[in-house]
Amino acid sequence: MKFAHAFRERLQNDGYPAEWVDAAISYRQLKKCIKKVERELERLGLDVETLGQALRSAEKERDERHAEYLLLDPDADASRAPVVFEPKLLIAVDEATGAPLDARLSPTTRDYLQQLALSKPAGPRVAQLRCLDSSSDQDSSGGASPPPDSSSSAPCRPLFRPFRMVELPLTSDSEFFGILQTELSGLAALQSRETARLSAQVTALGAIVSKATEPTASKADLAAWRRVFELYVDSQIFFSTATGEQQRDAATAQGLLSRFSDELGRQGVARGFKRKESAAAFERFVRLNVEMLLSLHFQEINDLAMTKILKKFDKHTALNIKSTFPATLSRAPLSLHPVSTAKAICQQLSTSLLPLIPSLDDYLCPVCFSISWRPIRLRCNHIFCIRCLVVLQRAAQDHCPLCRGNVVMEADSANLDPALARFLQRYFPDEVRAKQRENEVAVGVDRYGESFRETRCVVM
Template identity: 35%
Template sequence: MKFGHAFKEALAADSYPSHWVDKAVPYRQLKKILGKVQEELINNGYDPEKLHQLLAEHNAEYRLESDDSHNLRPKLLVRPSLHNLSIENATETGSVANSSAPSSPDAAEPPPSDGLSLPDQEQQEKQQPLQAQDTEWVDVPLDADVRFFAILQTDVSELDTLQDKERQTMTGEIHDIGIEISQVARPRRSMIDFSKSDLYRWREILELYLAAEVFFSTNEVSGGARNSERARKQLVWFQDEVNKRDLPQKFKIKASAVAFQHFLSLNATLLQNLQFQELNQTAITKIIKKFDKRTSLGVKKTFPKVMHSAHFISDAISRDICAQLSRDVISLVPQVVDYTCIVCLSICWLPIRLDCSHLFCIRCMIKMQNRNKRYCPLCRADVIQRANESTKSTHPLNYCRRVIFTDRTSPAHIDMKLVRYLEEWFPKETKEKQKYNEIERRKELLGDTYVDNQQQPPCVVM
């Protein structure tokens, strides 16, 4: 199937908004104009094979330049003698009816100057850069290619404007979704409020979304922005995992279900936008490739450079939106992985902030001190033995006694602000870690004689 037909079917099949379709690349129109570009070049005596040879020998150059109004102005420059020769050849074959070749034979080839013979002058021209000899070259007048690039540039600019508008719209939607989720996924204030919170449901949903890496991957092997096909597969995987765990059915608040549908709708819109962008980028690439194939003018490399200001060509909208999504939505529900002790790989409770600013849970810090460790596992600073739980004591941590922390007497190395934050956002995890720490402390005190009541078998007599 030819790309023009496939492009038209793709625009109709994916239910794109009508104002998107109106701004799509006019591929068929450009293809028709391209036929006139080729015809105009041949009429001037420059068929693709000849142009390829002239460009390879640096006897011709095709430029895409911007004028003061930032409009593209293509130019075909050739050596005067070669241009006149082409006109004569085209006239002999009947290709040109009215040639613009000069009537004077002296104009066919510039006379030697500065006392140089003709061979010496030609050698000097070869050694000089092309830009320095612009006044000695002929600008071949072409109309069709001016129309071709005028339409293409206008369309790319309109697509760029459309992308900016869609980005602004989605940014506003992300802000609104962030407000919705913040209302239903807030941390508990009391046991009554906690029963009305969907904090843990949303944490699990967003954790799956981060694992899916729908639009952007941080993988070392395949990192970077996803293409639309891979993004679609990752989004389907995310939705399947959410449904497998029945998370939407577990919502305690009706507004959570509404917010979740808005979240899915935003991702679907972003995926559709990415597909539309890729489709038009492919159309631009195809028509430029076809232009080079029919004319041998080699604009494949120069066109993206002159259109460098067009974000539609160089940037993926998904990258900016994903950054906004992460900042305004996902960060609203902190993940436990961001507050994990690197030693025990569980929540960092109670968090000890060393003099080097690195964090560890208090149990791991005590164990390191008991083993006479001195250096931070992360930066190797000599700070382990200086850590303590009292503002006055300079002795190492001694957690054999129960310590009650208050706002008035904050310990020197225990980060009390983080303690309150973890209690607020991770009530289940902190409670489990406190229980685990208490069991570890009793084992240290009682040794092998300690028996955990929960690990005892049930009484068979009673």
């Protein structure tokens, strides 16, 4: 299936809003523009092979620059907005005679370009470096070469040949990039609107979750929301921490979102909500991620359409914009480089929604790896549960396990952190109760031996 047809099918059938479909890359229209550019070049005698050779000559070391294709005026203000593409095809001509330097051009094309050069005001002279055989005293235009450099052992000597670049008038490429400019700006504006809309949803969710998880409220859903967010963070749906926060592709994100939903269902997390507003907010949270995924899909298919249309442009014109276009965009205002919607919303989730529910991992004792109940804050500011600190002191281990400071033996009841203890009791009541039971058993074992553990189990 040709890409144009597949692209249209996806836009129509993947569930995108009509506004998105209207803003998508107009692949078919751009293809028609490419055909116009191709015909216009052919009328000037610049077929793909000839023009490609002329443009490639600029990339060869010690060779003449016969042609150049620019997308932006090099002297233009790069900070202006919106960016305006100004494609220009420049052909090198002799500064004095106006004759094209590229001998591969047909006589008709050479005559046309020479007349065009002579009809335009002379531009600034440019020294063109050529490498000639050392036995020759003149170049093909009859100009005298400078004396050879006696210190050089190279088999050729340089000749500075003045030339200037003449712009070849084209119109179809301006139409192509005009359409592209409009659509890039439209996509950037659409993405900004969608990011703002989803951002507002995150803010609204935050207000609901904050109220529903308030520990003093009746029927608080603190534990249920904590489990939702723990599973969400572990799923790494849109970004992978293993690859330096690299954004995942849409297919991978879709699979991970599906697994996240399945795991929530398997654990019955949604059934654990006690408040109606929590259940409604949970549905909104899942839907938010589905919309982020849809935005990522839309971004990817438009990126693919852009890549393919630039490749097609190069194939039919040899103007090699696929390699220069990214560099051109790097000079454009940031409006053409918006942060992806998925990335922006994930950042907001990480900074404003997920932190509403304290994570148990942030309050684990680094010795026993359970909650630091009856927390002891050492002079080095590291926190341990009181039971682990007692064990360290009994073993006469004065070094803090984290920073190796000599602070363990000096700690006493004054190092208890009552504010943190109240916080843990408030936000982690289940974990605190479990740790209290563990401490009671550990104290009994210390006092009565291992038989206390078995006796206690029998009594219970």
